[in-house]
Amino acid sequence: MSQYEVTFAGFGGQGIMTAGQLLAYAGIHEGKQVVWIPSYGPEMRGGTAYCTVVVSDSRIGSPIINTPLGLVVFNRPSLEKFAPRVKPGGTIIVNSSLIDITSNRNDVAEILVPANDIAIKAGNVKTVNMIMLGAFVGATEVVSYNTLIELVKEKMGKKKDLLEMNLQVVDEGYHFAKSALRAKVKA
Amino acid sequence: MTRILMKGNEAIAEAAIRAGGVHYFAYPITPQSEVGEYLAKRLPEVGGVFVQAESEVAVGNMLFGAASTGKRVFTSSSSPGVSLMQEAISYMAGAQLPVVIINIMRGGPGLGGILPAQSDYFQSTKGGGHGDYRLLVLAPASVQEAVDLTMLGFHLADKYRNPVLVIGDGMIGQMMEPVEFPDKYDEPALPAKDWAITGAKGRKPLITKSLFLDPYALEQNNIVIHAKYEQMKANEIRFELYKVSAKNRMLIVSYGTMARICQTVIDDLEREGVSIGLLRPISLWPFPEMQIRTEAAKPNIERVLTVEMSMGQMVEDVDKAVQGKKPVDFFGRTGGIVPAPEEVRERILKLLDGKMAK
Numbered sequence: 001m002s003q004y005e006v007t008f009a010g011f012g013g014q015g016i017m018t019a020g021q022l023l024a025y026a027g028i029h030e031g032k033q034v035v036w037i038p039s040y041g042p043e044m045r046g047g048t049a050y051c052t053v054v055v056s057d058s059r060i061g062s063p064i065i066n067t068p069l070g071l072v073v074f075n076r077p078s079l080e081k082f083a084p085r086v087k088p089g090g091t092i093i094v095n096s097s098l099i100d101i102t103s104n105r106n107d108v109a110e111i112l113v114p115a116n117d118i119a120i121k122a123g124n125v126k127t128v129n130m131i132m133l134g135a136f137v138g139a140t141e142v143v144s145y146n147t148l149i150e151l152v153k154e155k156m157g158k159k160k161d162l163l164e165m166n167l168q169v170v171d172e173g174y175h176f177a178k179s180a181l182r183a184k185v186k187a
Numbered sequence: 188m189t190r191i192l193m194k195g196n197e198a199i200a201e202a203a204i205r206a207g208g209v210h211y212f213a214y215p216i217t218p219q220s221e222v223g224e225y226l227a228k229r230l231p232e233v234g235g236v237f238v239q240a241e242s243e244v245a246v247g248n249m250l251f252g253a254a255s256t257g258k259r260v261f262t263s264s265s266s267p268g269v270s271l272m273q274e275a276i277s278y279m280a281g282a283q284l285p286v287v288i289i290n291i292m293r294g295g296p297g298l299g300g301i302l303p304a305q306s307d308y309f310q311s312t313k314g315g316g317h318g319d320y321r322l323l324v325l326a327p328a329s330v331q332e333a334v335d336l337t338m339l340g341f342h343l344a345d346k347y348r349n350p351v352l353v354i355g356d357g358m359i360g361q362m363m364e365p366v367e368f369p370d371k372y373d374e375p376a377l378p379a380k381d382w383a384i385t386g387a388k389g390r391k392p393l394i395t396k397s398l399f400l401d402p403y404a405l406e407q408n409n410i411v412i413h414a415k416y417e418q419m420k421a422n423e424i425r426f427e428l429y430k431v432s433a434k435n436r437m438l439i440v441s442y443g444t445m446a447r448i449c450q451t452v453i454d455d456l457e458r459e460g461v462s463i464g465l466l467r468p469i470s471l472w473p474f475p476e477m478q479i480r481t482e483a484a485k486p487n488i489e490r491v492l493t494v495e496m497s498m499g500q501m502v503e504d505v506d507k508a509v510q511g512k513k514p515v516d517f518f519g520r521t522g523g524i525v526p527a528p529e530e531v532r533e534r535i536l537k538l539l540d541g542k543m544a545k
Binding site: 021024025028033034035036037038040060061062063064066 | 190191192218301302357358361362363364365444447448450451452454525527528529
């Protein structure tokens with residue numbers, strides 16, 4: 001029985017919910033059980049938006065996850081709020097373009113991805129969520145690279161120029177995380 | 188059939204359409220507004236009726252009128268909205284009208300909050316309105332089950348000519364899970380709706396009402412509807428057993444999302460050698476009373492624990508079912524706070540250690 005839980009968190013408008021949903025779709029695509037839960041409650045404009053995705057080989061019990069294995073954070077308040085909750089041995093993907101601190105945890109794999117810089121270089125800052133999702137999958141392999149690429153094609157295939165950009169940045173995020181992990185292992 | 192990812196609220200809306208429920212009357216309220224949002228788009232595509240009423244009081248009476256025509260009608264709301272419909276629900280039970288009511292529960296009392304709760308158990312199962320009546324109450328624990336029970340709800344409403352309530356805590360409406368819809372909705376044959384008001388051409392006029400000023404006529408009506416409640420008790424009790432075995436030291440009774448949280452705790456404790464079983468009522472009325480009694484009576488069971496997102500409501504029915512043969516304990520959080528697995532676990536271990544004898 002294997003289960004992975006990950007929280008995506010950032011500002012409203014950074015594509016947090018979409019990134020989580022794509023991961024959930026990818027899980028379904030691989031025949032797994034999934035749950036996607038949004039932050040739901042009285043929230044302020046400009047406040048923190050987050051969602052949690054559970055991907056499992058078997059029936060999922062509690063959909064409420066207070067201590068996830070994975071965390072993908074897009075802004076500093078989210079890192080401060082969620083990083084202490086990540087399970088030891090877990091993974092934190094940090095958008096280092098906007099976050100100038102780290103989690104200060106030595107029991108998790110922390111990968112710093114300059115996601116906004118990569119997105120701007122690729123031509124559209126809105127692709128920041130796709131870079132972070134790519135990096136998360138690269139670091140954890142919760143779903144396979146091929147599944148992720150296929151899902152992006154399926155869900156974002158309507159606008160061809162945007163699709164190509166999305167595919168490129170997902171790939172970039174994936175490989176950025178892979179080489180960052182390799183560098184960590186060597187160090 | 189393919190598995191698609193859907194939010195609970197949207198899945199419930201689609202399920203209703205698949206079951207032929209295409210006449211929808213409602214007033215928006217968090218955390219179920221996506222039901223109406225989805226139906227506003229979908230119902231015109233399938234030739235249905237969508238009416239956003241001026242209030243939930245109006246919704247209740249629109250349901251009464253529309254249900255009288257024999258069409259499949261439904262509404263969705265959340266706790267304070269369902270309170271406003273109680274008068275009409277009582278009338279519909281008295282007039283023997285089939286209707287499906289979805290309640291995606293939020294914290295109360297009063298306007299309360301918008302986060303998940305299970306504090307409408309009393310209102311749902313004991314009759315939130317006046318008079319001698321019962322509702323069939325179904326409580327899903329996943330998005331797929333919300334789909335299945337919504338569809339079943341339309342069938343049962345017609346079968347018994349009685350309102351059916353599907354209740355889910357806010358999580359059921361807000362979370363996304365994979366769901367499958369049957370290609371075709373197959374249901375057992377139902378009796379002809381010879382009571383439906385369809386324009387009295389070639390037959391005597393019919394009257395749909397709950398007013399019986401002659402006490403003998405009113406008593407007779409109550410005897411007739413009571414007989415249906417007895418049939419429901421015989422035929423419609425639904426529940427699920429999870430890891431129930433002779434080794435169990437404790438029986439947990441819990442429903443909806445709360446039951447899934449308990450499952451996680453049970454799995455964790457099993458790995459540590461503590462054996463606990465779960466009985467999850469799916470029909471809250473009729474209540475699986477005998478089944479709880481049987482499981483609780485097993486020799487290894489030391490205590491029975493009821494876990495709810497309330498201050499303790501279903502626990503009264505569990506207590507009644509167990510008949511004092513084992514101690515019945517309660518754990519719950521309220522106000523929109525969902526108990527974490529860690530809290531439930533801690534309570535279980537304390538109870539089994541005897542540190543928290545009631």
